[in-house]
Amino acid sequence: METFFDTLKIEENICPPGCGVCREKCTQVQRSKGKNGSGIHEFHIPDLGVHMANTCNQCSEPVCLDACPSGSISKDEKDGIVRIDEKRCLGCGLCNLVCPYGGIDYRADEKKAFKCDLCDGSPECVNVCPVKGISLMKARSIVGYFHEDPLLKGSSLCVGCPAETTLRFVLRVMGKDTFLFGAPGCATNVINGQGIKCMINIPSHMSNMTTVPSTMTGVKRYYRRLGKDVKCVAFVGDGCATDVGFQPLSGAAERNENIIFMCYDNEGYMNTGIQRSSTTPYGGWTTTTPAMGRRKGKKMASKNVPLIMAAHEIPYVATAVIGYPEDFLNKLLKAMAVKDGMSYIHILSPCILGWGYSIPASLEVIKAAVETNYFPLWEYERGKYRITYEVKNPKPITEYTKLLKKFAHLEKEEIDELQEIVNRRFNRIKRLTEAF
Amino acid sequence: MKFMSKFEGPWSTPKEPLDIKTGEWRSQRPVTKREKCRQCGWCFIFCPAGCIEEKAHYFTADLDYCKGCGVCSNVCPAKAIMMIREEI
Amino acid sequence: MKRKKHILIGAGTAALCALKQIRRLNREDEIKLVSMEDSLPYSPTALPYIISGKVGVSDTFLVSEGFFKKLKVEFLKNRKVERIYGENKEIVYDKGIREGYDSLLIATGSEPVVPDIPGLYEGEFLTIRGIKDAQALIEKVKEGNSAIILGAGLIGMHIAQCLSEKNMKVKVVESLPSILPAYFDKEASEIIRGIMEGKGIECLTGKKATRIEWKGGKVEVNLSEGGSVEGDLLVVAVGVKPRTEIVDGSGIKIENGGIAVDDRMRTSMDDVYAAGDVASAKAFFTGENGLNPILPNAAEQGRVAGSNMVGVDTVYEGWIPMNTFSYFGHTAISVGMPFSSEKDEVHVRKINGTDTYRKLIFREDRLMGVTFIDTEVNAGVFNYLIRKKVPVGEYKMSLLEFPRETSLYLMQQAEKKETISLEE
Amino acid sequence: MSSIDLRGQIRVLDGNRAGAYGVLLCKPDVIASYPITPQTPLLETLYKFEAEGLFDPEMVEPEGENSAMGTLIGACAAGGRTFTATSSQGLSFMNDAYLLAAGNRFPIVMAIGMREQVSPHGVISGQQDAVLVKDHGWIQIYTESCQEILDSIIMAYRLAEDEDVLLPVNVCYEGFYLSHHSQRVEIPRQEEVDAFLAPLKGMNRLKWTLEEPMVFSSYTVPPELYTEYRYKMCMAHQRAKAKFDEIDREFAAKFGRSYGGQIEEYRTEDAEIIIVTMGCSTGTAKVVVDRKRDEGVKVGLVKIRMFRPSPKERLIKVLNGKKAIGVIDRNVCYAWNCGHNYIEIKTVLSDLDRPLPVLLDFIAGLGGADITDKHVEKVVERTIDAAKGKTYEPVTWLSLE
Structure with missing residues (x-):
């Protein structure tokens, strides 16, 4: 259905001062093709503290193309890349004159226009950037696995809730041959619909918080008896998965039922109005762990549920976040491939209201959680632990906590303690990857 | 006796879809700079409301359902999606 | 929805951009592009490069033959539209054939201005607007010969450069005090002039051609304030003017010599649009209508017209003077x-x-x-x-x-x- | 052929095993059960049957009763026939899912090996566990004998899965008195049961399929819709009553055994006084009734089989014109200081013709205590006296006298 072109993303304000590695590499690559120039420019205006890079936008209605008097600029329908036919280029410079985004250069000495051609799909700048500031976003390799979204539009989840994004992502990957299971919680609103009106196009069950894994067991086993392999997927909150519903989850894991159980962990009871759960982090504010008077949020660390699930030695356990969709996709595919037992995926899912951050910032929060090792991305696959996204230079936990009002009351002492918990937990996982 | 549901129990079917025009919640709306859209589809993946659609050569939100969260604008690598305040 | 029929007259940048825009926004409507010429669309901007030999004629076509088929556009070559009947929404072709439209775009572009100089028409001078003009000039290029160019605008200076690169002696005559007077101030102009003259191009500014004399294959241009220059060929490049004869008798409003359009590129006649060099459109700075026959404007006006023609309301922000000139x-x-x-x-x-x-x-x-x-x-x-x-x-x-x-x-x-x- | 396959035979079996044969004969698709005394041997027997290949349901071993019911909810929603059994605190622990099953109209059949509830602790017989959930939306059938356990399980599936009913059904039998005591049991042949259950195959039942996706247990707004579902559930319960009588008649025709449907009426026709019982004490009571009849006392007995829904119409019919009613309750209602059936009968009184019979309640057999013929004789005698005009406290704690 959709086109989905690969595209370069350049992060803002992270170019190291004086760095020019991307430009040098691009020039080198282009030279090897007999061209002279760089399709990417990094700039430094020390006086203004500006360190940035700029490249062609590969517009869908390129004005450079429209303004070219010799028809030498074209937009490739297959990869979306705007290319210059060098042989036909007059060197008139009109493209440079009309492009508002500085995406095309004119070289007077050569009388040629010059621009980024994305190295025809595998841009070298991505590999050389020392701060990973350039990435190639490849939606096609993700949406290639998408099915039609079984979830209708118009859900009553909060504006911008990443849990909805996550659920749609999961369901698009899972496809139609899926039974979906939910429990009372935020996602209820999505899964259930209201009254006699439904908003999901796959069979779905709204269970009690204590009966999700067992209900899945029943469906899976009944269909197994009929000789049919159906996907049974749960998408429940941490209250259900890690608290009141933990016993049946553990039971299903011990029985190694062939189900995919996903917990979207928003670290609290959010549908009832932000009460603490067993995954509320140390120091985290909730209405039942207030930050006032004698209290400074939750006193104890969160329950490390994915690790507990791995201890059940089920075939597959992973942590995932929607902010790293390729990683998430791989994990979903692995979970779907498991036919002899249970898969558990623990998803960190920020709650705009309960955590206190601005509506569109979910992905920043998620990324900060990963980049600080607060929520390391790892998997346990048939006995082997593996970190699936290595953070080279983990940022201090303050880079995460500063984004969230629920940590606003923390002082150095608590921050240090939280950092200690993060370090300890990451080291545990790290050592597990080394030991197993 | 007047009944709303044709079923005996609390069940529902997508044949009777729930159609809440969540667009009414919106205080700001995304407007795609058509010409600048790279068709990368990142907004499509990340739109919580699942309301991003592909037009001829750009992606745009279905404003009947778009809640105006701004995530699409936030993830757009081309900065091609503007958030415009809704006027009442 | 009913399929509409859009007729676009002209095959330059404005018409093509309108066409592309219509197709971007509407995959169903019927589109017809009518060109007076018998070639594929090209831009006059590319002509100097043909003269300099940088590219061949076929390398400057804006689109390929397959383009129209792919976009489901009917491309009529060699057809002239004689008249527009707005009340019937019809156009009349040169052979009297009538055709109805739902929306019409006039993008007939511009033609060279030929000044009224005594003796000019007594010999074979050249203007540069079409491919044939360029080819005619190429035939006359001869190393060591000299060329006189009337007009030191962008086209004139560009041709001067091309001919100079072909080792011709070039003299440019400009009535205003500096070269490229519309785009560069005196100081910039002097810098450019310095480089041009360093390459042997003689720039005679502040001088009007008062009389042209043709003798034995040579041409002599008499200048105001006395003196004259002699050369083997004469190129007239004093400017362009909108090609508006198509609207004669139609009642469509003309201003500044061009077809008046509003900020949606609509002419005074319903469902008739104009874009490009032919249009007198809003200027960004003043808000007043005026001519600005440059390619970027043609492209943008074409896009705006195309959008409005398929009902996607789009406002033209107005043209901004701009140009780029590459020389040596x-x-x-x-x-x-x-x-x-x-x-x-x-x-x-x-x-x-x-x-x-x-x-x-x-x-x-x-x-x-x-x-x-x-x-x-x-x-x-x-x-x-x-x-x-x-x-x-x-x-x-x-x-x-x-x-x-x-x-x-x-x-x-x-x-x-x-x-x-x-x-x- | 397995040595434990006793289908088509007559054997001496305890109630748990008799019940297990009932389940075997109904061929459920999914069984999930968690052990709790006294029903445990029932599920053990089922796991043996499966191991021996007598049938091939999916046998789930859940980690608790709530998950057992959860499993059945899933399997039943998908269209499967399911079975589980529990007792006492197991039933309490299952409550979360127990309610969900009824509200979703899932035709699950569950046996309850009845036992007292905590506190105090005690693995002791009683009816308290089952009567406590009398308004949780399940149909409840109480049995008197091991044979009746087996037969009632078969009838329970006919009732639960009937398209006019679609409600979960409990088959209740007292722990130890029935679960662990052996009696003569005729085990039907498989073909007979297959034929008896065959009508269910043609019945409509919404299932959870990929082809016709549905959401089960939707979020109910507006309140009128909630009311509608409750009304429909009440109506289903009301329809179940006559349906159960029909099923009983059909069962009698096929198997030669009848239990009277909603209630069993024993020598009631010309009786002046009626003893009301529920569960296994009925056998003892019948002996006493016979004995008293021999003495010329016009006493009859009504056995409540269908405790939920209430067999109101049948009770009105049988109790009309009687002079006195003595209820034996093996359970207590704290609110009214009486047994639950006493409240039930008292509710029916207002619908009887005047003069109303005198109503007495006798709480007996709690905590695993036996209800002996001496107890029942006391009940009959006092009820006769009351009919003659003697005044008694309405409720007697018989075991404490």
């Missing part, structure tokens, strides 16, 4: 107002020992115009800053010192500002 490895760029007025703040930077010249014109904290000679910039970004009225107050000096970097930074910031969510 040098580049001169002008975007926005080339000349400052008294209320403007002007900053100029020249770098000793080079031909580098930068001039920035500000009005309060807005950028109004820039001129760059031999300065590497992304010129369109300045157009962006001017058009978007981006406040540049504190960055004025930085723009002068680091024009490329600062303009890109400001553009990125402005783009980011537009996309920042208002929700907190």
Whole structure:
């Protein structure tokens, strides 16, 4: 259905001062093709503290193309890349004159226009950037696995809730041959619909918080008896998965039922109005762990549920976040491939209201959680632990906590303690990857 | 006796879809700079409301359902999606 | 919805951009492109490059043969539209054939102005507007011969350069005091002139051609204030004027010599649009209508017209003067107002020992115009800053010192500002 | 052929095993059960049957009763026939899912090996566990004998899965007295049961399929819709009553055994006084009734089989014109200081013709205590006296006298 072109993303304000590695590499690559120039420019205006890079936008209605008097600029329908036919280029410079985004250069000495051609799909700048500031976003390799979204539009989840994004992502990957299971919680609103009106196009069950894994067991086993392999997927909150519903989850894991159980962990009871759960982090504010008077949020660390699930030695356990969709996709595919037992995926899912951050910032929060090792991305696959996204230079936990009002009351002492918990937990996982 | 549901129990079917025009919640709306859209589809993946659609050569939100969260604008690598305040 | 029929008259940049836009927004409507010429569409801007031999004729066609088929567009070559009947929504072709339309675009472009100089028509002078003109000139190019060019505008200077590169002796006659007078101020103009003259191009500015005399294959141009120049061929490039004869008798309003359009590129007649060199359209700075026959405008006006023709309401922001001129490895760029007025703040930077010249014109904290000679910039970004009225107050000096970097930074910031969510 | 396959035979079996044969004969698709005394041997027997290949349901071993019911909810929603059994605190622990099953109209059949509830602790017989959930939306059938357990399980599936009913059904039998005591049991042949259950195959039942996706247990707004579902559930319960009588008649025709449907009426026709019982004490009571009849006392007995829904119409019919009613309750209602059936009968009184019979309640057999013929004789005698005009406290704690 959709086109989905690969595209370069350049992060803002992270170019190291004086760095020019991307430009040098691009020039080198282009030279090897007999061209002279760089399709990417990094700039430094020390006086203004500006360190940035700029490249062609590969517009869908390129004005450079429209303004070219010799028809030498074209937009490739297959990869979306705007290319210059060098042989036909007059060197008139009109493209440079009309492009508002500085995406095309004119070289007077050569009388040629010059621009980024994305190295025809595998841009070298991505590999050389020392701060990973350039990435190639490849939606096609993700949406290639998408099915039609079984979830209708118009859900009553909060504006911008990443849990909805996550659920749609999961369901698009899972496809139609899926039974979906939910429990009372935020996602209820999505899964259930209201009254006699439904908003999901796959069979779905709204269970009690204590009966999700067992209900899945029943469906899976009944269909197994009929000789049919159906996907049974749960998408429940941490209250259900890690608290009141933990016993049946553990039971299903011990029985190694062939189900995919996903917990979207928003670290609290959010549908009832932000009460603490067993995954509320140390120091985290909730209405039942207030930050006032004698209290400074939750006193104890969160329950490390994915690790507990791995201890059940089920075939597959992973942590995932929607902010790293390729990683998430791989994990979903692995979970779907498991036919002899249970898969558990623990998803960190920020709650705009309960955590206190601005509506569109979910992905920043998620990324900060990963980049600080607060929520390391790892998997346990048939006995082997593996970190699936290595953070080279983990940022201090303050880079995460500063984004969230629920940590606003923390002082150095608590921050240090939280950092200690993060370090300890990451080291545990790290050592597990080394030991197993 | 007047009944709303044709079923005996609390069940529902997508044949009777729930159609809440969540667009009414919106205080700001995304407007795609058509010409600048790279068709990368990142907004499509990340739109919580699942309301991003592909037009001829750009992606745009279905404003009947778009809640105006701004995530699409936030993830757009081309900065091609503007958030415009809704006027009442 | 009913399939509509759009007829586009002309096959230049404006018509093609309108066509592409219509197709982007509507896959069903019928589109017909009518060209007076028998070739594929091309841009006159490319003609000097044919003369210089940089590219062949076929390399300058704007689109390939397959383009029309792919876009489901009917391309009529060699057809002239004689008349438009707005009340019936019909056009009449040269052979009297009538055809109805739902919307019509006039993008007939412009033609060279030929000044009324005694003796001009007694010999074979050349103008450069079509491929045939270019081919005719190529045939007359001969190393060592000399050429006289009337007009030191962009076309005139460009041809001068091309002929000079072919080792012809070139003399340019311009009635105004400087070359490229519409786009560059005196100082910039002098820098360019210096380089041109260094390459042997004689620039006779402030001199009018008063009489042309043709003798034995030579042409002599008598100049005002006395004196004359002699050459083997004469090129007239004093400017272009809109090609408007198509609207004669139709009642469509003409102003400034072009077809008057509003900010949706609509003419005074319902469902008839005009775009490109033929149109007298809103100017960005003054808001008044005027002519600005340059390619970027044709492209943008074509896009705006195309959008409106399929019912997607699109406002034309107005044209901004701009041009870029490449000559002998040098580049001169002008975007926005080339000349400052008294209320403007002007900053100029020249770098000793080079031909580098930068001039920035500000009005309060807005950028109004820039001129760059031999300065590497992304010129369109300045157009962006001017058009978007981006406040540049504190960055004025930085723009002068680091024009490329600062303009890109400001553009990125402005783009980011537009996309920042208002929700907190 | 397995040595434990006793289908088509007559054997001496305890109630748990008799019940297990009932389940075997109904061929459920999914069984999930968690052990709790006294029903444990029932599920053990089922796991043996499966191991021996007598049938091949999916046998789930859940980690608790709530998950057992959860499993059945899933399997039943998908269209499967399901079975589980529990007792006492197991039933309490299952409550979360127990309610969900009824509200969703899932035709699950569950046996309850009845036992007292905590506190105090005690693995002791009683009816308290089952009567406590009398308004949780399940149909409840109480049995008197091991044979009746087996037969009632078969009838329970006919009732639960009937398209006019679609409600979960409990088959209740007292722990130890029935679960662990052996009696003569006729085990039907498989073909007979297959034929008896065959009508269910043609019945409509919404299932959870990929082809016709549905959401089960939707979020109910507006309140009128909630009311509608409750009304429909009440109506289903009301329809179940006559349906159960029909099923009983059909069962009698096929198997030669009848239990009277909603209630069993024993020598009631010309009786002046009626003893009301529920569960296994009925056998003892019948002996006493016979004995008293021999003495010329016009006493009859009504056995409540269908405790939920209430067999109101049948009770009105049988109790009309009687002089006195003595209820034996093996359970207590704290609110009214009486047994639950006493409240039930008292509710029916207002619908009887005047003069109303005198109503007495006798709480007996709690905590695993036996209800002996001496107890029942006391009940009959006092009820006769009351009919003659003697005044008694309405409720007697018989075991404490």
